[in-house]
Amino acid sequence: MSETLQLQVYTTEAGLARILAADTQGLKLRLTHVGLGDGAYDPAKAPGRRRTALKHEVVRVPIAASRNNPTTRQLDISAIAQGAEEFWVREVGFFDEAGTLVFFWSDATRPLGYKSAPSRFLLGLSLVITEVPIGAIQVIDQGQPLNLAIGPIEADLKGEHPEGKTHHFPLTNMIETDWLAESSQFEYLAEILRGMGQSGVFSSRQYGAAGTEAFNRTFDGAYAAINLHNHPNFLATGGLGEIAVMINGYYLRTRHNDYRLRSPVAGKYLATQDVPPPPVPDSVARASSVAASVEEMREYFRAFAARDITLRDYREHFRWNLAVLEIWPELLTGAVDDTFESFRHTEEIADYRKLLNRTLLLDATGHSTRYENGSFIPGSIRLVSSTGRPQYVAWRYRITTTDVGSVGDYPMDELITPLDLPIQRWDTNRTSQQIARTRRQRWRINRSLSADPHWGQYNEAPTVDLLDELMGKVAGLDGAGTVLAEEYQDSGLVTRLTQWNSQEPLNAACYNRRYGNAVNASGRTRNLRSYNDPTLFVAANTRPEVAAFTEGEFSYRRSYAIPLELILRTPLEGWNPYAIKPATKLQGDGLSPESAYNGSHTNGRYYLTPAELFTDNVANPDPADTGATPRWIKDGGGTPRLVRASGLYAELPRTFQGSDLLRLRYPVYPLYHEGGWAAAAVEALAGDYGINLAQLLRGHMAQQAEIDTLSKSLRHLQGELTQLKLKR
Structure with missing residues (x-):
């Protein structure tokens, strides 16, 4: 079993004295061992820092590996406990080479883990040292890198490493390599x-x-x-x-x-x-009546169909x-x-x-x-x-x-x-x-x-x-x-x-x-x-x-x-000659004057255009269409009016007799497949076929012209022969 944990340790009075004495002499205190026990207590209570031993030490083992991080004031220490002892690890002590308890930790309610006989207890701890200079401490370890210190694990779990470096563990490096391959x-x-x-x-x-x-x-x-x-x-x-x-x-x-x-x-x-x-043309908006407005709007569509700005200058509309x-x-x-x-x-x-x-x-x-x-x-x-x-x-x-x-x-x-x-x-x-x-x-x-x-x-x-x-x-x-x-x-x-x-x-x-x-x-x-x-x-x-x-x-x-x-946007979208008001609480189904809509709404009831403007119905209707048929709606004064939907159509219904359908939507998208080699080859072949057909047609026409010329010559010759016969 293994545990990794960041511990806030307490420094004993004896340990503090040892650190001070070493520092005074220009030396460092040498930590060598970790002790584990099953005594649980509040380390702040008596004897507190006067403690010279763990409450009930069960095993003491040498430090296997360590790392000193002065920036974060952390000592990363790992150790291994193996033996027949079985106990809950509730206290930890850190001892110097003379056997003095320098730091200790315990918790009255929370153990670090359980040490069982069949398995090794792998311990990885980060000690937060705040009460003494961390530079005055030297950890003497066994040079056994168990990779249990929490620092490298935390660094790899963040998913990043310093630029130009790698992660600490092979698994995280393999994950990064997999990310690169996927990208x-x-x-x-x-x-x-x-x-x-x-x-x-x-x-x-x-x-x-x-x-x-x-x-x-x-x-x-x-x-x-x-x-x-x-x-x-x-x-x-x-x-x-x-x-x-x-x-x-x-x-x-x-x-x-x-x-x-x-x-x-x-x-x-x-x-x-x-x-x-x-914009709606001014002449349409200023018309004296709805009927006059409809006729004037129709003239703009007639001018557009004829492409004749002398009838009405339709261009900005x-x-x-x-x-x-x-x-x-x-x-x-x-x-x-x-x-x-x-x-x-x-x-x-x-x-x-x-x-x-x-x-x-x-x-x-x-x-x-x-x-x-x-x-x-x-x-x-x-x-x-x-x-x-x-x-x-x-x-x-x-x-x-x-x-x-x-x-x-x-x-x-x-x-x-x-x-x-x-x-x-x-x-x-x-x-x-x-x-x-x-x-x-x-x-x-x-x-x-x-x-x-x-x-x-x-x-x-x-x-x-x-x-x-x-x-x-x-x-x-x-x-x-x-x-x-x-x-x-x-x-x-x-x-x-x-x-x-x-x-x-x-x-x-x-x-x-x-x-x-x-x-x-x-x-x-x-x-x-x-x-x-x-x-x-x-x-x-x-x-x-x-x-x-x-x-x-x-x-x-x-x-x-x-x-x-x-x-192609037209002025019909904003034209509202009946002064129909927008409605928030919608009423009516619009199918008859008695059940007329109580107002328009941009979401499904956008009906503003007088029905008499159009001379036919929606062309090429599809089951996906909506808004194809007229509806009754109340005008600004409450009178039901028959109107048509005022939004976008693929083809606008005809606005005057004899006109063509006015297409409003022109798909101009490229097709992915048309950019491939096969499509290019087919297009080139079609071009060749067209050219060959044109050349064949021109050849046929040229031959026909020669045949016609020859026929004329024969007819002329026949005429001359006839004249000679008559002269005889």
Whole structure:
């Protein structure tokens, strides 16, 4: 049996005299033995410090090993008692070479332990010496390192060691080595995954979709791109299902999102604020009646559909919001707090261990929970410090939205282009034109504003493009308005990153993927983020909640992002011509004038738009949608009015006869798999096929032209022959 304990010992009068005499002579008192007994008492009571022997000493043994720590005034002493004696160890004495009791300890109620005959009693003690100079004492030990002194054990239990040193015990050193290996393995996997694809959406929940062919698999949406859907009866909420992403090689799977359109602001950790909708046109707001206001609002939508600002200058009343998905390594605390706002969904479990166990259960069974409120939040060891301490992190995510400009700044027809989606076409047996009229359609942000964009020579002439420009307006975790320089200690010099196309410093607080730097070994001064990931965007932050790498005087905390969707905001969201008041105590079901809602509410009853504005119903409805049908609600004077939901739609119902559906949500996310070698080969093969087909068509047309010319010549020759016959 062994015990380790820190003891506050008492100095005997005889011991004090011996120490004083030795110190006077320039000598040290030599402690040599430890005595153990079973007498229990209060050491402060008589005889107290006059004690010359233990009350009932059972065994006395030489000191096996020791260590003197003048800084903490501790003597670490270990000893071993072995023999036939059996007793409770209730008192301990420390003797010098003359047999004088110098220090003693006892407790009236608490023993140190039990000494039994079959086993050795290993004793490790730290004596706190406060009554005499600790430098006047010398411990004479047997040189038997039993490693029972509490000091090294306490040091290793703290999980750190001095920089450049190791722990005291092999086990703790092996644990640190295991931490290093785990950190390396996690990054090793990320390195491989980066090379197999690009930062982007990895997959989505498949729901009931199925099929026998590979193209039937729902890589990024079972019923819509990233399973987006409508919740217009909630304020500024984009319906969005569960998705999995791979960003910078780090995998994460989200809960059901249904995110509120909020942008990052400075202040508290993950602080955001609502992104306001575009303003209602003055002519609409000043209309003489609700009917006149409806007609005037319709004119703005008619002007936008015609792209004709002479009808109404609609540009500032239709604005673009860019939604992005961010991930970052948050220091693991055990708590799982929601990182962004959703009226409809939150993490169902706030404890990391319980949430992980729940995830493991669902992965093992293949089950999907009813409310889809559980993310897979991977944990990892981000690094092991030079003092041996591991940095545990949980990979968190959030969705934020930033107003990036109006349709005047970025005309719709020049900003985005629909992608051809052969997998979706084959999966649903539809044409590209049919896919474009559904929620499955994905879009790309053009390289520059152009009504006829193309990828021509993109790799040969890399430049800051529109996506870089828009993402550069999105703030990272420090929030909008933050400016952070990015510097590195490189070959003895401090290198500060610049913008791609100028020597102006890069603002690393906003998301970026292109930057300038000093000439590297390959003679380049411009770089893309990551070793090889064309769609990775990175932002710096200073949040203490985020894991940091430190090198010299610089500290590095980063988050990573991909664009998700562009959202076209309209003035309908803030238009309230009936002066409907918000209600706190909700009444009515809205299904009839008699049961009209008593007021609006941002959470499920956001109905403000006069129903007569729309000429049809929601297009392509999905079971995930809410707020698709009109509701009755009382206006400011208490009169029931028939209204429609005023929030976000994937496609807005038509506002005038003959108009097309106005799409409000444009998925622009990259797909992880599209960045791999196989996808590149297929794309190149498709390009070759298209070129060959075009050449074949041109050849056919050229041959047809030759045939037509020959036919004309033959007809001319026939005509001449006919004339000759007539002349005869």
